[in-house]
Amino acid sequence: MKKVIGLTGGIASGKSTVVDFLISKGYQVIDADQVVRQLQLPGGKLYEAIVSHFGRDFIDSSGQLDRAKLGKLVFADPNKRQELSTIQDDIIRQELYAQRARLLEKTEIATASGDKKFADHLLMAPSVDEVFFMDIPLLLEYNYTGFDEIWLVYIDETTQLERLMARNHFTKEEAKQRIAAQMPLWKKREVADRILDNSGSIAELEKQVEDALMQLNRKKRGKSNENC
Numbered sequence: 727m728k729k730v731i732g733l734t735g736g737i738a739s740g741k742s743t744v745v746d747f748l749i750s751k752g753y754q755v756i757d758a759d760q761v762v763r764q765l766q767l768p769g770g771k772l773y774e775a776i777v778s779h780f781g782r783d784f785i786d787s788s789g790q791l792d793r794a795k796l797g798k799l800v801f802a803d804p805n806k807r808q809e810l811s812t813i814q815d816d817i818i819r820q821e822l823y824a825q826r827a828r829l830l831e832k833t834e835i836a837t838a839s840g841d842k843k844f845a846d847h848l849l850m851a852p853s854v855d856e857v858f859f860m861d862i863p864l865l866l867e868y869n870y871t872g873f874d875e876i877w878l879v880y881i882d883e884t885t886q887l888e889r890l891m892a893r894n895h896f897t898k899e900e901a902k903q904r905i906a907a908q909m910p911l912w913k914k915r916e917v918a919d920r921i922l923d924n925s926g927s928i929a930e931l932e933k934q935v936e937d938a939l940m941q942l943n944r945k946k947r948g949k950s951n952e953n954c
């Protein structure tokens with residue numbers, strides 16, 4: 727039975743950086759942010775629901791959902807954020823679990839080029855058909871279940887603020903609003919099975935991912951919850 731690892735963290739803590747590394751090694755990753763973006767495209771399940779609730783002001787001149795405008799609205803107002811959540815959450819959850827079920831069913835041996843090379847390099851790392859990852863930023867806030875392990879990409883608050891402001895060109899105020907919309911990382915630490923500390927360099931982060939993969943292969947399948 728394949729293992730499913732839930733990967734989470736805080737905004738700009740480095741989840742995508744970990745995902746890029748895993749993908750470069752041939753591992754499969756379900757990316758919740760990408761799933762949301764897909765469903766928010768014109769014709770997507772979330773698009774119509776959002777436009778009918780929030781209005782056509784949130785469609786840009788090319789007919790796409792104006793995500794930046796919607797983001798500004800919901801991160802400045804917890805009530806609006808709750809409304810968006812009510813509209814979107816079930817649809818997102820269903821799609822993530824459907825994708826998870828498809829990957830669990832897939833039995834063929836993966837042939838990704840990274841597989842053999844990585845397995846040779848790290849003798850104990852699981853092969854790419856033994857494990858896959860689900861990158862879900864709000865995994866703990868929204869009580870997602872069904873993981874053998876939860877890995878947390880952790881970062882200290884000061885570095886998180888700096889990286890978020892630099893990446894998104896946010897003011898300090900905007901960045902703080904987005905961080906405050908999530909469960910604090912110190913709290914997430916208490917429930918995660920493994921902490922990947924990204925306060926240092928990307929090379930240091932990648933080394934921790936390699937170690938986590940090796941540890942994973944040493945463990946027997948544990949507490950996967952099949953009820954999701």
Ligand SMILES: CC(C)(COP(=O)(O)OP(=O)(O)OC[C@H]1O[C@@H](n2cnc3c(N)ncnc32)[C@H](O)[C@@H]1O)[C@@H](O)C(=O)NCCC(=O)NCCS
Nearest residue numbers: 736737758759762793794796797800814862863864907908
């Ligand atoms: C509000 C939206 C339109 C803003 O889009 P924008 O392009 O500015 O941000 P993006 O989608 O790239 O998200 C960046 C990060 O913000 C954080 N984030 C997104 N939504 C939320 C939220 N409702 N509460 C707290 N943090 C959030 C996550 O860490 C995410 O990785 C969009 O984030 C959205 O629809 N969010 C709600 C859907 C959701 O729950 N996404 C997370 C998947 S579990």
Ligand SMILES: Nc1ncnc2c1ncn2[C@@H]1O[C@H](COP(=O)(O)OP(=O)(O)OP(=O)(O)O)[C@@H](O)[C@H]1O
Nearest residue numbers: 736737738739740741742743889893924926927928
């Ligand atoms: N160790 C590091 N050193 C310096 N910059 C980093 C490091 N890790 C990530 N970054 C940068 O920090 C920013 C946030 O990283 P990343 O996009 O991986 O975070 P994320 O958790 O996926 O964010 P989000 O929740 O918004 O999707 C990016 O600009 C990335 O290039």
